[in-house]
Amino acid sequence: MPLLKLSCVNCLAPLEIGEDLERFTCSYCGTAQIVERSAGVIATRKIETALKAVQRGTDRTAAELAVPxxxxxxxxxxxxxxxxxxxxxxxxxxxxxxxxxxxxxxxxxxxxxxxxxxxxxxxxxxxxxxxxxxxxxxxxxxxxxxxxxxxxxxxxxxxxxxxxxxxxxxxxxxxxxxxxxxxxx
Ligand SMILES: [Zn+2]
CATH class of the missing domain: 1.10.287 (Helix Hairpins)
Structure with a gap:
């Protein structure tokens, strides 16, 4: 399996993960992270903030529907x-x-x-x-x-x-x- 080189969002330690992995935990600091691939750009985020963004999007959508x-x-x-x-x-x-x-x-x-x-x-x-x-x-x-x-x-x-x-x-x-x-x- 080809490896992906990236650095931990929390401690910036260099990491190598399997290319098709969606979630991983930093082996240095233990921060759970999610891999986001969009338009060929690969980014990682702490799972916690990823969840918050989803929640924020849900709240926003609900409000956008509720207002009219x-x-x-x-x-x-x-x-x-x-x-x-x-x-x-x-x-x-x-x-x-x-x-x-x-x-x-x-x-x-x-x-x-x-x-x-x-x-x-x-x-x-x-x-x-x-x-x-x-x-x-x-x-x-x-x-x-x-x-x-x-x-x-x-x-x-x-x-x-x-x-x-x-x-x-x-x-x-x-x-x-x-x-x-x-x-x-
Ligand atoms: Zn780390």
């Missing part, structure tokens, strides 16, 4: 958030209209029913009852208006969930970008 995927998922989450807010705004406007309508209907019913009820009780519309009726005519519709349920809580729950997802995606994106920034190619 996370960017896409982030854009999707943000557009879903915009949809939720738009839907919420629409249903909020609908609820506001329904609330005004409920107050108005209450006012109308009281306006017509109040004098009938007073007449029905056999009482005549005196100053006191007239005053009571006027106060009730304003107070009751205002009460209805203020106590009308608006769908605000559900919207907050929905946006809180999507906000958490957006924060999670942004964090992963930052982490993967910093891997790409710090790891050499």
């Amino acid at each position: 995927r996370l960017t896409r998922e982030l854009a999707e989450a943000q557009s879903a958030r915009a949809d939720i807010l738009a839907t919420a705004r629409k249903s909020g406007e609908r609820a506001m209209r329904a609330r005004r309508k409920a107050a108005l209907i209450t006012f109308c019913v009281m306006f017509f029913v109040g004098p009938l009820a007073i007449a029905g009780m056999g009482a005549s519309m005196g100053t006191f009852l007239a005053l009571l009726w006027t106060v009730a005519l304003i107070a009751v519709p205002v009460w209805v208006y203020n106590n009308y349920q608006l769908p605000a809580d559900k919207v907050l729950d929905a946006t809180a969930a999507i906000d958490a997802r957006i924060a999670h995606l942004e964090e992963h994106l930052r982490a993967n970008r910093s891997i790409l920034d710090t790891l050499p190619v």
Whole structure:
């Protein structure tokens, strides 16, 4: 078997190894090394650093794949958030209209029913009852208006969930970008 002359990467001792050997251990210092042949150039590396390079390449590849995927998922989450807010705004406007309508209907019913009820009780519309009726005519519709349920809580729950997802995606994106920034190619 033809021999290959090279020197140990660790202690620089001259070594001779079998030409088709891929790994060897220096007989002087015991450092395990890997032989790399590319384009006719032969180089040796400590196995430890060779493994680190493979790990680095794997991390880099994973980050390179993750960044576009996370960017896409982030854009999707943000557009879903915009949809939720738009839907919420629409249903909020609908609820506001329904609330005004409920107050108005209450006012109308009281306006017509109040004098009938007073007449029905056999009482005549005196100053006191007239005053009571006027106060009730304003107070009751205002009460209805203020106590009308608006769908605000559900919207907050929905946006809180999507906000958490957006924060999670942004964090992963930052982490993967910093891997790409710090790891050499
Ligand atoms: Zn050595």
